Amino acid sequence: MNKKTEQKIAFAIFRLLGLLVAGVLFWILGFIIYNGISVISWDFLTAAPAEGMTAGGIFPAIAGTLCLVAGSVTLAFPIGVMSAVYMNEYAGGSWVVRFIRVMTNNLGSIPSIVFGLFGMTLFVNTLGFGDSILAGSCTLGLLVLPLIIRTTEESLKAIPSSFRTGSLALGASKLQTIRKVVLPMAFPNIVTGLILSIGRVSGETAPILFTVAAYFLPKLPDSLFSQVMALPYHLYVIATSGTDIEASRPIAYGTALVLIAIVLSMNLLAATLRKLK
């Protein structure tokens, strides 16, 4: 075969593959939007499930997911930011940092179901939180901790060291420099990381299976120790084990749409923020 023809064929294939991958995404999104959009209504978003999940809305699941997002991010965000500050500003290039970085990467590569197992033994059983928002938030918090640490560290690294030396030269202490100079400058990027982790947390199912998620719980949580429903788990149960799977399909489409709307809008928001500066 002529090398020109060979190239033409190869490049045509690659173009096709590129199209295919984009096509797959639009297929998935299109499928869910197409089927879900007609289900979405004010009632759907604000009512509790009814008639064995075949009617009603998904409000408790939305509320539950919001609780879990708030809980896990409240726990993980300060720890993650402080951890990144420690690694980037205090520990220098020592073996401590290398060790922490390796551990953080490892933590990030652990499958989410293992977090679920761990959360169940430590938070639910050993610490006695029971199936609760607290246990679920702790588990999810651990899960996103590496993401927060990584994004924060990257934004801290992007700040030229001249700003730090400038501040230190004016007699500011290290902590003051971090608080008054470094963190404010890194703030937009840190927020981007925060938004990404919100997106991540709201879509996770496996870690909450055994730590918080309830199959059906129409009332809203009243304390940190309540169980809640959650969007991803709700989608899982009505897609696989509802009382009447066929009848609850529309609800599943609607739930999936709300879920990806939350997750993808978080990702888009983060991407836009990143582009803005």
Add this chain to the structure above:
Amino acid sequence: MIQAKDINFYYGDFQALRNISMEIAAHTVTAFIGPSGCGKSTFLRLFNRMNDLIDNTRLTGECLVEGENIYRKSVQVDELRKKVGMVFQKPNPFPKSIFENVAYGLRVNGIRDKKYIARQVEESLKAAALWEEVKDKLKKSAFELSGGQQQRLCIARALAISPSILLMDEPASALDPISTSKIEELIHSLKKDYTIVIVTHNMQQAARVSDKTGFFMLGELIEYDDTKNIFLKPEKEQTQNYITGRFG
């Protein structure tokens, strides 16, 4: 062999070459000298259309190689590059064995005859004065060679596909003096078979190896003449200033 007529070349809005015309004869060594950023490398890279790789460039004028305008639509760029070999500033062997580096040009041009490839590799390495040093380790990685050897390997690699023209873009600038003198000797011995165009910032090198020299400045060809005229009695004051080291 090579004729350039009224060449203007732009990177976006920046004009890198202004109205350059030049003829280069077969079996000569032509050196381009001039301060950095003067356009000598850009001009050299026109002859094998290496500038095509850069987005947003524009060319006017004609560039003929062996009488054919190489910027005509019907020209096959890869065929042109087979005819016009190139050696780069930094040695850039592929992360492959020494043998495979030299055989690469043959293989991509569809040659499968093993005996022919082996013979061609040997001859190219001999022509590049590298054969004696590597004949026992052809299977070893090219990265195990020294910088000077790597550059000669790159020359052998360019020779293997039997080009008629060899472009060299500051081929010795990354090398030590001993390797440099080896490359210069090599250029001398290659002259009888190839037309060589070399870009250099080293005026002694230009004086030592070339028959003709072109002096470039700010995108213009200031002066182009026999090397000894350029260095002994340049016509233009800018050339005089440059070769006596008053600037650049």
Add this chain to the structure above:
Amino acid sequence: MKRLRRIAERLAEAALTLSGSIASLAILLIIVFLFKEGLGLFGSSAVEKGYALCVHSSNPVEQLAPQQVKQIFDRELTLWSEAGGSGGEIVTFRFDELFALYSEEELGESYELIPQRLGEVIARTPGIIAFVPEEYLPYHNREVKALPAAKISPAAFFGGREWLPTATPAPQFGVLPLIMGTVWVSLFAILIALPLGLGVAIYMSELAGARTRKLLKPTIELLAGIPSVVYGFFGLAVLAPLIRQTLRLPVGETAFAGSLILAIMALPTIITIAEDAMRRTPLAMREASLALGATPWQTIYRVIVPYASSGIMAAVVLGTGRAIGETMAVLMVTGNAAVMPHSLFQPVRTIPATIAAELGEAPAGGAHYQSLFLLGCILFIITMLISASAECIASRNPGKEI
């Protein structure tokens, strides 16, 4: 004042250090808790908790492996001679059969006569094997011999070909079907995703114009952002029926469906890392190849792909890691049959899906519960190995060894 500030600085530094150590601490805790629960399995009895097996004392059998017990009660093993005992045919006896043989008066008002009756049954049936609660065991009857409960051994766990964690009297914890299920699903996912991902990576790094790239890159990031449960739902609602119809299978929820979904999920990882690696190939390499008369395509497959091979390898390894650990999507589309896979087009069960599906029903502290933690340990070790090897591959000098 100054002193106060110095103390505040110290405190802040301590807090920062503490935060920095939390990720490492978490890993440590995960290891401790996972392995503490998981390794407990090997000490626990192979027979359901609180129950015992007993035979006639004339029977020379000393101990039965968990698998033998299961085969006996499944009537797959019917002769004592095959199980290391004597007495001809095996007669199985489950505790509830006692209530069919004796009236309530005969068993006593508060069942205090059960041990005695059990003794009678066993005494008159030489070939019997009875599965009874420990509390009713007729210890003093000379004709009854209780078999010491076998322990679940690592060999039975790692070599077992049956995963029946709720079987009575002897649950089977053979992890091979789950490992094979995971391997099949992930392997085929990568086989699908690798050529696709590599093709798209080549397209993005070498062919696509800046504008196409600007469109494709966020598309791929979006693909990475979709929650796995949504992928699972898509697989369940679209892919599985499609597979069932086009391939005329009895069910669409198969290893193949899992592989397809996992392939889509692994694509963003593979594309992003492989594209990065290819873009890092120095311009000098491209120039050298093109200057020798190679076409762009020849340059790609002869120079750029080999040069980026370590990055591409890392991409594949990380993609595999993501596929192996993926839970929800796989749980929803693979059909969840914990059997040794024979074909891609049958339901299988992966390790993470098993944990997700069964942990809710496994009583805490029991053998089943522990076995699921042991699965978690296996998963943990696999992913650690994978991230370590990806690190190792990626840090290799590019293009050193072709």
